Amino acid sequence: ETGVTQTPRHLVMGMTNKKSLKCEQHLGHNAMYWYKQSAKKPLELMFVYNFKEQTENNSVPSRFSPECPNSSHLFLHLHTLQPEDSALYLCASSIISNSETQYFGPGTRLLVL
Amino acid sequence: SQQGEEDPQALSIQEGENATMNCSYKTSINNLQWYRQNSGRGLVHLILIRSNEREKHSGRLRVTLDTSKKSSSLLITASRAADTASYFCATDVPPAKGGSEKLVFGKGTKLTVNP
Numbered sequence: 001e002t003g004v005t006q007t008p009r010h011l012v013m014g015m016t017n018k019k020s021l022k023c024e025q026h027l028g029h030n031a032m033y034w035y036k037q038s039a040k041k042p043l044e045l046m047f048v049y050n051f052k053e054q055t056e057n058n059s060v061p062s063r064f065s066p067e068c069p070n071s072s073h074l075f076l077h078l079h080t081l082q083p084e085d086s087a088l089y090l091c092a093s094s095i096i097s098n099s100e101t102q103y104f105g106p107g108t109r110l111l112v113l
Numbered sequence: 114s115q116q117g118e119e120d121p122q123a124l125s126i127q128e129g130e131n132a133t134m135n136c137s138y139k140t141s142i143n144n145l146q147w148y149r150q151n152s153g154r155g156l157v158h159l160i161l162i163r164s165n166e167r168e169k170h171s172g173r174l175r176v177t178l179d180t181s182k183k184s185s186s187l188l189i190t191a192s193r194a195a196d197t198a199s200y201f202c203a204t205d206v207p208p209a210k211g212g213s214e215k216l217v218f219g220k221g222t223k224l225t226v227n228p
Contacts, residue, residue, distance in 0.1 A: 004155070031213075043156075043201070043218040055213040090155055097213035099143060099205030104155035 003027045004105035006091050012111045013081065021076040021108045023091030031097035032074040034066060037088040037107070049074060050097035081112045117145075117202045117219035125225040132189040134222040136202030137182075145178055146203045146216065147187050156201065159187075192226045199223045 004025045013019050025032065034046040048056035049068040063085075065077040074091055088109050092102040120135045136145070144163045148156040162169045162178045162185065169176045175188040189196055199221040208214050 006155075040220070042220050045215055045217075048213045048215065050213055056215065088153065092156075097215075099214045099216055101146065101158045101161060102156075102216060103158065104148075106155045107153070109153065 003103050004091060004093055006089075006105035006108050008108060009106065010109045010111075012113065013078070014113050015081060015083070017081075018077070018079040020078065021089055021091075021110075023074040023076075023105055025072055025074075025091075025093040025103070025105075027093055027103060029093040029095050029103070030071050031094045032068060032071070033092040033094075033097075033102065034074065034076050035090040035092065037090055038086075043090070047076075048097050055097055078110075081110075083112050086110055086112045117204045117217060119200070119202055119219045119222040121222060122220070123223045123225070125227065126192060128192060128194055128226055128228050130192055130226075132192050132196070132224055132226070134187045134200050134224070136185045136187070136219060138185075138202075138204045139183065140206075142180075142204045144205055145176075145185050147174075147176060147185075148201045148203060148218070150199045150201065150221070152198075159200075189224075192224075194226050194228045196226045197224060 007022045031050045036044045045058050046060045047066045067075040088107045090107045091105040094102045117138045146161045147159045150156045160171050160176050162176050173190045178185045201218045201221040203216040203218045
């Protein structure tokens with residue numbers, strides 16, 4: 001897990017707040033991912049970045065806005081979220097965006113009040 | 114639609130026993146992976162098996178793949194309390210036009226190993 005770090009680890013926010021989740025990978029990978037994990041649901045892929053370019057947006061609502069300034073950093077900007085957005089948000093990276101091994105961060109536990 | 118689905122949803126065993134979890138999927142794959150997740154943490158990659166492989170070992174883990182039945186199994190031998198976690202299979206999905214290959218995860222099997 002130390003190869004991919006996420007901050008903050010826990011976040012509580014109101015529906016009118018704006019916050020950002022940060023992910024950093026120290027593995028020299030070129031692909032990064034955001035996933036959402038809700039209770040009793042499969043892991044949902046949200047976004048994929050490959051060499052800093054977004055290559056996948058899995059029909060994610062616009063209140064989630066990703067940013068990838070370089071291959072090592074990935075952000076998820078949050079605004080006007082809903083209580084149903086409360087979940088564990090996981091960042092992952094891989095050498096390139098294909099179906100090979102992904103390395104996950106510890107996640108940010110988000111609670112929207 | 115969900116690609117991989119694990120069975121059982123939950124499994125409780127005693128330390129020292131073997132644990133077997135199964136994964137079924139729907140479409141052709143290039144590879145299948147198993148991941149482990151401790152409660153509230155990130156996923157950790159355990160093993161990858163390619164479509165032309167039938168069995169793979171890593172320490173106490175043994176993974177089988179039957180492409181004719183579109184199924185895989187993960188066997189943990191001589192389980193320990195520290196093996197308590199959720200286990201997920203992930204299968205590859207071909208990219209949509211302009212998109213990337215991606216992994217699709219199942220809902221997982223929650224394994225509890227009692228000391």
